[in-house]
Amino acid sequence: MTTISIFGKGNMGQAIGSNFSDAGNQVSYVTHDSKKTELGEIVIFAVPYPAVKEVIADYKQELAGKIIIDITNPLDFDTFDRLVVPSDSSAAALFATELPESKVVKGFNTTFAATLTSKKVSGEHQTTVLLASDDAAAKETISQSLSGSGLNVVDAGALKRARELEAIGFLQLTLAASEKINWTGGFDLFK
């Protein structure tokens, strides 16, 4: 059993919260109305990319030592034509620089909320969560904590690979926004 604190209670935050509670973990949410409390072993940034700045400013000390899952897709949502992070970096890598005492993991950004809730992509194939981080133990803790959630969890490599995960998240969002795919579909990984 792991304790999970989720910043943000939108579609993604709620879906991920259910995934972790389905697997027997203790999940709590941190919202704007929340009093400042101690955070769980795993902390999830399930707020839009621009809002993470504020979370880091408010909770920098509390985030030290924690496993952080960054699920953001740092799109320019006005144009849907680019990411707002530098092309040779990623949102997760930028957060890791700002939080050197935390264990930053990129994950859940390549899965739409509906596929986390149903545990299937397009109702057909088990949903895969891809994790990228330089901290192998952090990825293992997340993977163990999701055992029994019904999700397939795959180690996608070092934190550098967050760039490729964000590229997948980006392309997938453009495909859904242009109605090439549904919000219940998207990319999935086959072994």
Add this chain to the structure above:
Amino acid sequence: MTTISIFGKGNMGQAIGSNFSDAGNQVSYVTHDSKKTELGEIVIFAVPYPAVKEVIADYKQELAGKIIIDITNPLDFDTFDRLVVPSDSSAAALFATELPESKVVKGFNTTFAATLTSKKVSGEHQTTVLLASDDAAAKETISQSLSGSGLNVVDAGALKRARELEAIGFLQLTLAASEKINWTGGFDLFK
């Protein structure tokens, strides 16, 4: 019926050749031994990324006016840790700059050869070919030419999106090289 010229007769070139001939097109290969001939309406760069330079140098005039499909994954194969193209660009975008009179399309770089031959990823789900180009008519011609091939063809957007397609190809190769997935598996798209 479209005429297809494929540079390179490796696993990928042969698989893609079969896909186009299955769909009733006339396929020919251009290899180092080939005499210089007229090229088909669609030309496929199915040689490793570093070898495209030579193809362009040798065939620049013949490539004018043609639809070109760039299938390369421009990895640093020594490290498997980066792409060798600038992070804000793509192999396809670089080729388009060198071939302003050609219609450059990124495609087939996110599918392993085995999944093109079997038309299924992991034997389970129809293989999807993603196409990115600024030339909508070129993408349409390719899509029509593959009608009946057994492949699912999806328009992934403008040539800028080649960067994201190359990111997917890159990540997929690292996952196969590290034995997280098989060469019959990989990413597939669900509607």
